[in-house]
Amino acid sequence: MLPLQRIIRFDLCRLSTAACVSRQIFLPFCFMKKMNASQKPISSNSVLITAQKPFGNESPAEETRQSSLGGKINEKQFQSSNEIDFPSLSVNAGSSSKGTNFGKWRKRTGSGSELRQEAVNSSELEGIASQQEEGGTGIDLELQTRPRLVNSSYHEGIVSMQESGYNGVVDVASPLVENYFPSHFGKKKVYRKNFEESNNAVDTKSSECSEGLPKHERFNICLPRLRDIKTQEILRPGMVLLKHYISLRDQIDIVETCNSLGEGPGGFYRPGYKDGAKLRLHMMCLGMNWDPQTRKYDKRHPVDNCEPPEIPLGFRLLVQRAIKDAHCLIKKDSDMVNPEDILPSMSPNVCIVNFYSIYGRLGLHQDRDESRESIRRGLPVVSLSIGDSAEFLYGDGREIDQAKKVLLESGDVLLFGGKSRMVFHGVPSIVPSSAPEPLKMKTGLRHGRLNLTFRQF
Ligand SMILES: O=C(O)CCC(=O)C(=O)O
Ligand SMILES: [Fe+2]
Numbered sequence: 001m002l003p004l005q006r007i008i009r010f011d012l013c014r015l016s017t018a019a020c021v022s023r024q025i026f027l028p029f030c031f032m033k034k035m036n037a038s039q040k041p042i043s044s045n046s047v048l049i050t051a052q053k054p055f056g057n058e059s060p061a062e063e064t065r066q067s068s069l070g071g072k073i074n075e076k077q078f079q080s081s082n083e084i085d086f087p088s089l090s091v092n093a094g095s096s097s098k099g100t101n102f103g104k105w106r107k108r109t110g111s112g113s114e115l116r117q118e119a120v121n122s123s124e125l126e127g128i129a130s131q132q133e134e135g136g137t138g139i140d141l142e143l144q145t146r147p148r149l150v151n152s153s154y155h156e157g158i159v160s161m162q163e164s165g166y167n168g169v170v171d172v173a174s175p176l177v178e179n180y181f182p183s184h185f186g187k188k189k190v191y192r193k194n195f196e197e198s199n200n201a202v203d204t205k206s207s208e209c210s211e212g213l214p215k216h217e218r219f220n221i222c223l224p225r226l227r228d229i230k231t232q233e234i235l236r237p238g239m240v241l242l243k244h245y246i247s248l249r250d251q252i253d254i255v256e257t258c259n260s261l262g263e264g265p266g267g268f269y270r271p272g273y274k275d276g277a278k279l280r281l282h283m284m285c286l287g288m289n290w291d292p293q294t295r296k297y298d299k300r301h302p303v304d305n306c307e308p309p310e311i312p313l314g315f316r317l318l319v320q321r322a323i324k325d326a327h328c329l330i331k332k333d334s335d336m337v338n339p340e341d342i343l344p345s346m347s348p349n350v351c352i353v354n355f356y357s358i359y360g361r362l363g364l365h366q367d368r369d370e371s372r373e374s375i376r377r378g379l380p381v382v383s384l385s386i387g388d389s390a391e392f393l394y395g396d397g398r399e400i401d402q403a404k405k406v407l408l409e410s411g412d413v414l415l416f417g418g419k420s421r422m423v424f425h426g427v428p429s430i431v432p433s434s435a436p437e438p439l440k441m442k443t444g445l446r447h448g449r450l451n452l453t454f455r456q457f
Contacts, residue, residue: 003144010268012259012284012355015449044227062378131145137250232329235343235406238378238418240341246411248320248438251386257312258353258450262285268355281360286311286351288457295369311351319348319382319454322413343417346379348454356414356430357448358388364398364426370457379456380417386410386450387439389431394423410436425450 013304055277130235168181231243246254268282271292279292285308288297323346327339336395350370354362367381385408392414403424408414414422439445 002411007262009353010267010270012255012262012446012450015352021244024197028426114390116339116428128163136142154346164176165169191205204212221229232325234329234333235394235404236420236423238380238420239416239423240329240343240414241406242322242325242413242415243392244409245322245325245413246318246386248411249434250314251411252442253314254384254386254452255439255445255450257315258284258452259443262355263352264309265304266301266308267304268353269303271299271302279362282352282355283361283364284308286315286353287349290350290352290369299351311348315351315452315454316348320345322348322382322415323380326415341418343415344377344379346374346417346456348382348456350405350455350457352453354451354453355446356388356390356451357426357446358430360430361426362397364393364400364403364424366422367453368422370455374456375421378418378421380415380421382454383408383414383416384452384454385412385414386452387435387445388447389434389448390449390451391429391431391447393428394425396424398424400428409434410439 229244232243233243235241260274262282266284266289268284270278270281271283273277274293283292287308287310289299289301289308290297291302293302301308326343327345329341330337330342354360356362368375370379387410389407389409392406392408393400393403394406394416403426406414407447416425434446435445435447435449
């Protein structure tokens, strides 16, 4: 048994308390017909909605909702069609209603030429929801409200809504909100399509009335954002980069999960090499422990002698989804090949979590301490990047000037297996202040980069 040593625990996140406080999204209140006197709201006009959303699972069917007040919200109120992610709700951020129409919803019903809009009371929501259940896809509930929020965040599917007027009011136009909604309402894209179709139907009608007039092009007031453009690239045989692959919500979950595991037994520490030099990063292992000094995998943490935490199920599911998507890309690239031959599947039982400060780096190396069988089969290393971006070098040898460089940004997934399993790789630098603002605000993640590499030993 190794003697237990005192270690200084490393917190990934700087502002744990602040992060806890900001875990709830405060949106202006506008509905909740179920509220009654015994259900004490956060404020007179506020309510907390929670949506238990299993990490990595996008299925709206698996969500349950309840109010902060303890009472269950009628599931039907929020259950939208399968194509619409929870909840079918959007903040009207463009104009201020000056608070006079709190509690009003605009209902858009029907599709095609039947499209109409009308204001409805929150008490009519149930009726609307049942229309949705009957299969209508052209229904939108749009929250009419002042464009001000108190705070906003999303944690494990928990969303709370609260009227503005509290300390620290921010505008909905803040990046926090801009970034929040599109990410968490991802499936709304499908919904939007439906609504656009409805709009187009109206347009067709109006163009009947204005025959001969030039058709105008649609104009988006929002520019497409880089992180919404999910590009995928085969860097070399067996090496695939999935850009902007991990949603903001999942990035937040990963940071928070790593932070809480990292504080516990087998958590983050600053490892050293045989010669006594310290690595320029903090490290924690999940599943099995890897010791950079011995270059061996072991059951126990070299510092506190504890067993490493298990790899969370959500992490493993994300890795498996990424492998599948890499396979689709390989198949698209060449129909003739079996993607398994290029990038074999694997089921991770080891995850090395590195946290690089902005001065962190990792020299060119090969990952070759996994079992002989794993390496022989070319089982891939799957690497997730979160936080500040990193320059990532890869090549066939140790010569830095011959290595290729790629930028790994927050949310990117890199896979290298098959013929690229033994590729030399390293991180020469971290790009300061490049992490997404909402990620930092919601988690308090330190400046720097979190990297998780999954392997099957
Ligand atoms: O941080 C990275 O992107 C690479 C990490 C790595 O190569 C390793 O942990 O073996
Ligand atoms: Fe590595």
